[in-house]
Amino acid sequence: MSIKNYINPNPKDDRNPLALFFLSPGIWLLSVVFRLEPRPQPSKLWSIAAPLLAVVLTMIAGGIMFAALGKDPLEAIRIIFWDPLFGDFASYSRPQLLVKAGPLVLIAIGLSLGFRAGIWNIGAEGQYIMGAIFGAATGLAFYPAELWIIFPLMVIAGAIGGTLWAMIPAILKTKFNTNEILTSLMLVYIAQEILKSMANGLLKNPEGHGFPGSRNLAHYPATSNPELIAGTGAHWGVMAAIIAVIAAYILLSRHILGFQIRLTGESPRAARFASVRPNLLIVICMGLSGALAGLAGLFEVTGPAGQITDKFNVGYGFTAIIVAFLGRLHPVGILLAGLLMALTYIGGELAQLQMSIPAAAIQAFQGMLLFFLLAMDVLTNFKIKFGKEAA
Amino acid sequence: MTDTGETPVLLHLDGLTKAYPGVVANDNVGFKIHEGEVHALLGENGAGKSTLVKMIYGLVKPDSGTMTLRGERFEPAEPRAARADGIAMVFQHFSLFDALNVAENIALGMEKPPKMGDLAARITEVSEEYGLPLDPHAVVGNLSAGERQRVEIIRCLLQDPKLLIMDEPTSVLTPQEVQTLFQTLRKLSSEGTAILYISHKLEEIRSLCDEATVLRLGKVVGSCTPREKSARELAEMMVGEVLHVPERANKDLGDVVLGVSDLSMPSPSPFGTSLKNVTLEVRAGEILGIGGVAGNGQDELLAAISGEVKTSHGAVTVNGTPVGALSPNERRKLAILAAPEERLGHAAAPDMSLVENALLTGAVRKGLTKSGFVDWTATREFAREIIKDFDVRTPGSANAARSLSGGNLQKFVVGREVLQDPDVLVVNQPTWGVDASAAAAIRQSLLDLAAKGAAIIVISQDLDELMEISDRFAALNEGTLSDARPAHGLTVDEIGLMMGGAHSMEVAHVH
Numbered sequence: 001m002s003i004k005n006y007i008n009p010n011p012k013d014d015r016n017p018l019a020l021f022f023l024s025p026g027i028w029l030l031s032v033v034f035r036l037e038p039r040p041q042p043s044k045l046w047s048i049a050a051p052l053l054a055v056v057l058t059m060i061a062g063g064i065m066f067a068a069l070g071k072d073p074l075e076a077i078r079i080i081f082w083d084p085l086f087g088d089f090a091s092y093s094r095p096q097l098l099v100k101a102g103p104l105v106l107i108a109i110g111l112s113l114g115f116r117a118g119i120w121n122i123g124a125e126g127q128y129i130m131g132a133i134f135g136a137a138t139g140l141a142f143y144p145a146e147l148w149i150i151f152p153l154m155v156i157a158g159a160i161g162g163t164l165w166a167m168i169p170a171i172l173k174t175k176f177n178t179n180e181i182l183t184s185l186m187l188v189y190i191a192q193e194i195l196k197s198m199a200n201g202l203l204k205n206p207e208g209h210g211f212p213g214s215r216n217l218a219h220y221p222a223t224s225n226p227e228l229i230a231g232t233g234a235h236w237g238v239m240a241a242i243i244a245v246i247a248a249y250i251l252l253s254r255h256i257l258g259f260q261i262r263l264t265g266e267s268p269r270a271a272r273f274a275s276v277r278p279n280l281l282i283v284i285c286m287g288l289s290g291a292l293a294g295l296a297g298l299f300e301v302t303g304p305a306g307q308i309t310d311k312f313n314v315g316y317g318f319t320a321i322i323v324a325f326l327g328r329l330h331p332v333g334i335l336l337a338g339l340l341m342a343l344t345y346i347g348g349e350l351a352q353l354q355m356s357i358p359a360a361a362i363q364a365f366q367g368m369l370l371f372f373l374l375a376m377d378v379l380t381n382f383k384i385k386f387g388k389e390a391a
Numbered sequence: 392m393t394d395t396g397e398t399p400v401l402l403h404l405d406g407l408t409k410a411y412p413g414v415v416a417n418d419n420v421g422f423k424i425h426e427g428e429v430h431a432l433l434g435e436n437g438a439g440k441s442t443l444v445k446m447i448y449g450l451v452k453p454d455s456g457t458m459t460l461r462g463e464r465f466e467p468a469e470p471r472a473a474r475a476d477g478i479a480m481v482f483q484h485f486s487l488f489d490a491l492n493v494a495e496n497i498a499l500g501m502e503k504p505p506k507m508g509d510l511a512a513r514i515t516e517v518s519e520e521y522g523l524p525l526d527p528h529a530v531v532g533n534l535s536a537g538e539r540q541r542v543e544i545i546r547c548l549l550q551d552p553k554l555l556i557m558d559e560p561t562s563v564l565t566p567q568e569v570q571t572l573f574q575t576l577r578k579l580s581s582e583g584t585a586i587l588y589i590s591h592k593l594e595e596i597r598s599l600c601d602e603a604t605v606l607r608l609g610k611v612v613g614s615c616t617p618r619e620k621s622a623r624e625l626a627e628m629m630v631g632e633v634l635h636v637p638e639r640a641n642k643d644l645g646d647v648v649l650g651v652s653d654l655s656m657p658s659p660s661p662f663g664t665s666l667k668n669v670t671l672e673v674r675a676g677e678i679l680g681i682g683g684v685a686g687n688g689q690d691e692l693l694a695a696i697s698g699e700v701k702t703s704h705g706a707v708t709v710n711g712t713p714v715g716a717l718s719p720n721e722r723r724k725l726a727i728l729a730a731p732e733e734r735l736g737h738a739a740a741p742d743m744s745l746v747e748n749a750l751l752t753g754a755v756r757k758g759l760t761k762s763g764f765v766d767w768t769a770t771r772e773f774a775r776e777i778i779k780d781f782d783v784r785t786p787g788s789a790n791a792a793r794s795l796s797g798g799n800l801q802k803f804v805v806g807r808e809v810l811q812d813p814d815v816l817v818v819n820q821p822t823w824g825v826d827a828s829a830a831a832a833i834r835q836s837l838l839d840l841a842a843k844g845a846a847i848i849v850i851s852q853d854l855d856e857l858m859e860i861s862d863r864f865a866a867l868n869e870g871t872l873s874d875a876r877p878a879h880g881l882t883v884d885e886i887g888l889m890m891g892g893a894h895s896m897e898v899a900h901v902h
């Protein structure tokens with residue numbers, strides 16, 4: 001993941017002929033202006049400062065893009081970052097922050113465990129859908145009974161749904177050495193087809209006058225996932241996200257499994273030497289990320305979305321990948337990144353409404369954020385020196 | 392060319408100083424290299440040898456001081472300029488492409504390569520002239536380490552160098568290949584090419600070099616004619632103190648602890664070597680030395696004993712109990728430990744702290760986890776113990792493994808296993824890249840461990856080391872292990888034949 005894999009800092013390699021051939025024009029240009037010197041250890045300061053700098057650079061580059069579209073860049077930035085929290089309509093948009101950040105953080109925490117170990121689950125969106133379907137189906141099976149046990153059962157079913165969907169790429173990888181990036185991604189599209197089929201078939205509301213979509217779970221007390229504190233947007237999914245952040249933090253910093261995850265990501269051969277079983281770790285990491293994505297789907301379908309429809313999923317599973325990296329795969333970072341991402345979503349919608357900025361420009365803006373973040377990652381492992389090397 | 396006083400000075404270094412933040416790598420270094428002289432540069436790790444060589448080769452610019460090449464001011468701005476002035480260098484690590492043939496590899500490194508046919512003819516010509524048999528059309532991936540080195544040397548010779556710098560050239564060669572290399576170097580020297588020879592193998596320097604300059608902590612601490620000094624005197628000049636030679640207690644060997652019987656194992660990686668019918672026994676208190684050129688199954692043998700690769704259950708036994716199907720941690724519980732060769736990325740995780748790296752293998756035997764949760768206090772204590780007992784030079788245990796020098800990390804890696812009181816210990820290249828005094832300390836710790844009754848296998852390419860500490864010696868060649876023979880009294884020729892086989896065809900006529 002880190003750029004250090006691509007830049008060989010060993011100056012002895014000036015004789016590596018092919019590298020010289022391909023890199024020399026670029027290296028010459030860069031070396032005249034500035035050059036990168038590897039740090040003996042990753043910088044603690046820059047691992048915190050780099051994301052902040054990335055946000056600032058995103059504002060500058062995004063501002064230029066908005067200006068080029070003929071919009072006032074300062075106003076656009078203000079609407080995206082400030083108005084959702086403190087603007088005139090903040091009482092409407094503020095609860096949305098937790099509603100949107102909750103699933104992002106929950107999914108991203110799960111993904112980050114796999115990413116730390118070098119296991120690339122790109123299909124959280126599909127696991128999210130399957131969690132919602134399993135959970136909703138469990139709840140609807142009891143309709144119209146009113147039992148306290150129904151909601152906990154749905155939560156378990158949601159986690160199982162996501163886990164099972166994640167087990168497909170996990171087992172394909174361990175048995176046949178397939179690439180989990182491809183298989184998990186392809187399973188997203190299958191999950192979307194299953195979702196459409198469910199919305200129009202098995203889970204369709206019998207009293208829905210022929211419209212696609214299930215009964216509204218939010219309106220059915222035994223299955224609803226209400227706002228727990230009025231005006232905050234916090235529902236059970238937000239609670240689950242906070243618990244996941246804390247649990248992941250403890251797992252990674254205190255537990256031997258967390259150590260094994262980090263060790264595998266950093267150096268697979270050392271992990272094998274430390275008795276880590278790579279296949280078991282793949283199953284565990286895929287399972288955990290699938291379970292959390294499934295939970296996010298379940299809390300969404302019982303709360304903010306309310307029902308299974310063919311338009312139920314809105315891309316949380318994909319955005320969570322950005323959130324995981326924006327948060328530097330660290331639980332606390334992911335919490336902050338999830339909130340920031342939710343903010344740009346809500347702010348982006350406001351900017352579309354109030355300034356008629358095209359949706360594509362907002363997506364480009366969010367893309368810039370990821371781009372600058374990964375670019376700034378270099379600063380953690382490298383020092384920048386200006387001027388030509390004093391060799 | 393022993394009478395160096397009469398030949399003109401080729402390169403005169405005067406007052407060279409180069410400081411890096413926190414360390415003066417070279418402090419007022421000066422000496423002369425005469426034309427046609429084989430000049431040794433001796434020094435421990437960190438003595439400033441590579442900085443000095445980099446200055447001559449144009450990779451680093453000195454802060455002060457001058458270099459004079461044949462009477463003219465010499466200030467190479469980059470390696471290309473140094474090469475244009477007749478300086479060539481063979482690095483310790485080769486930069487060759489496995490998929491290309493010899494001529495293509497050489498052409499890639501040239502400023503203006505001639506036509507491939509002309510180049511191939513020129514390579515053949517030079518290789519015959521200097522006794523370096525090499526087929527210009529052979530694919531580099533199929534060549535042995537010694538042959539690859541020849542490619543690098545011929546690449547240098549095609550530049551017609553006045554000064555050839557060689558950095559630890561014999562570390563990958565069999566004794567017979569070393570002899571071939573020395574003949575080439577002597578021929579070059581007799582034709583007037585000066586050679587700057589960096590090595591820590593003192594016997595080689597004594598047999599090859601005309602002059603030696605000894606560096607310690609960045610300063611020239613002496614120069615001598617190596618032939619007139621004993622290896623021990625040279626080592627003491629280098630270290631600056633009386634060298635502690637490992638002591639071997641007279642000991643009675645106990646029962647067989649580790650047994651490997653008829654172990655055949657396909658290599659886990661496509662570039663590895665499969666083990667073929669390997670059989671060995673190590674008794675309590677015994678050190679079995681295993682020699683052989685790198686890449687002949689050393690990594691695989693270590694993996695089979697450490698548990699990284701599982702074998703049939705009975706192929707590896709400890710005290711008669713089969714362990715072949717156990718995982719590394721299950722074997723650690725049974726006091727079977729290992730220290731692999733590759734420090735960064737195998738024995739240790741580069742970006743993790745020394746504390747985390749202490750946990751990497753110490754978790755089981757040191758009881759560093761309780762119901763899955765890591766006891767970081769105890770782990771830190773274990774890391775500190777390793778750092779203290781094995782004199783690991785580092786600002787602290789929170790530093791990343793990759794921030795340590797190779798020698799210091801090696802001390803950490805070996806110390807981590809030794810301090811866990813193994814019954815069986817397998818170490819691969821225990822002193823690779825470690826300075827003389829630290830290497831002596833590591834060997835002593837292995838001997839002490841054996842004296843306490845551990846069964847130890849030391850895999851190494853340093854034959855002097857193996858002869859110094861082994862009770863018995865065996866050699867790996869293309870995955871086959873020779874019969875082990877008592878180390879005492881083995882001659883270099885016998886060892887060479889044990890290691891030999893297909894990799895050194897020149898061996899055939901040694902007898």
